[in-house]
Amino acid sequence: MVRRLEGQAPLSDIERGLLGKLSVFRESIQTGDALTRPGKPVVARIIIAGWACRQRTLPDGRRQIFGFLIPGDAVGLSTASSPLEEVSTVALTRVECVDAMILKEILSAGDERHARLQRALRSARRQEHAALLDHIMRLGRQSAQERLCHFFLEMRDRTRAAGLAESDGLFPLPLTQEVLADALGLSIVHLNRTLQQMKRDGLIRMRSGWLDLLDMHRLEILADYGSHDE
Amino acid sequence: MVRRLEGQAPLSDIERGLLGKLSVFRESIQTGDALTRPGKPVVARIIIAGWACRQRTLPDGRRQIFGFLIPGDAVGLSTASSPLEEVSTVALTRVECVDAMILKEILSAGDERHARLQRALRSARRQEHAALLDHIMRLGRQSAQERLCHFFLEMRDRTRAAGLAESDGLFPLPLTQEVLADALGLSIVHLNRTLQQMKRDGLIRMRSGWLDLLDMHRLEILADYGSHDE
DNA sequence: CGTGACGTTGATATGATTCAACTTGAGTGG
């Protein structure tokens, strides 16, 4: 299971072994509970199963979700902590994870034998930052439908990379409409209507936590997905 | 001038001298020209005078600005490049800067004598990432007026840290309304009207590239500025 | 069978965009 981390970069046997041994320090977090609170020290963890999100809340209750954590993702594991780690992290489903503090110590020692693991983690962090930029683009300049298309395609790629997807366009997305709305900067009601329109248009299908992208090509055009010039 | 970088952390004499010598490699970039293009290798530079922004454009012309670069800020100087560096950077005014490729090489050698400089740069990068999160919060969950208040306060703090501010609430902001709109995810017209309302309410005053915050306390409350719990 | 979380719907309000016209002010060249 943990080997989904390999999606980022191939690992050596030593590293794989190391990850395997971590499974001893297993723990489980209930839906709605926090993995991380701003101000409190962050426990390094790797998520084995379940989804979580990084979020911030305004005093009047408005919430903004910055991103999602899916199986294979790590929290608080990078040596140089980023501001993203100083935001609260909340479980959206029951989350199974392992305590990776030991791993963090091993890595911060800078052992050459774990260079590949380091690289994999760095790559994961890069991807998370790139996702932040896409998120800004969506929130600032895209319509409700464009945001949804773009977001769905991003989650498709991420779930596939994590080995969670069933097929090309079918993957788990255990998010309530409220959560989607808070991520995409929309009201629940408007999100609901936009989703329905997309279903009617034959773009997607949803059933109990799974999303099926029916017309990837059209979705990519609608969302202008993946064309950051280069 | 260059010493504004010190705002981040105190530097040693050696480091200060190093920065001073850079002024030999001076160059000047016209308004509208790019400092950086996605795909092209990034020339490391430090901005001495003038403003620039990081942005991305959709095929239909919609633009989103991710952030601004002000005197004292660096581009392409960090060893581990972030996705932010893979976005185009455009001069919003005439920009005076120095080529810092040599500095970058010196730093990547990992010389202990420049540890403070390294730390200053790391801190600057952290701040830029934190600003991205604030940006997401604004775009996703704040009203037009809240976005403006929040953004203005952020720029006040940054210009003050860079030693550009005239007084507590008076600082340069050489941005057209179009640029502001593209940063804050609003249309020009709506931005214009919101600005006017804020002027009428005695919150701000603007004249030829300078912004004067007249009631900081009220602005902070309106924007919920600076209260990321902790 | 309640109860609660989630999803759906309609009616209505408002925030924001669009388009097009007009103003203003800072150059620029005659």
Added chain:
DNA sequence: CCACTCAAGTTGAATCATATCAACGTCACG
């Protein structure tokens, strides 16, 4: 010094996208 131009800012009217409020439906679960 004037007329011209151009970019930036301003305004009004019409329209559209999205939000809000309140009600209702549905399903899982104790």
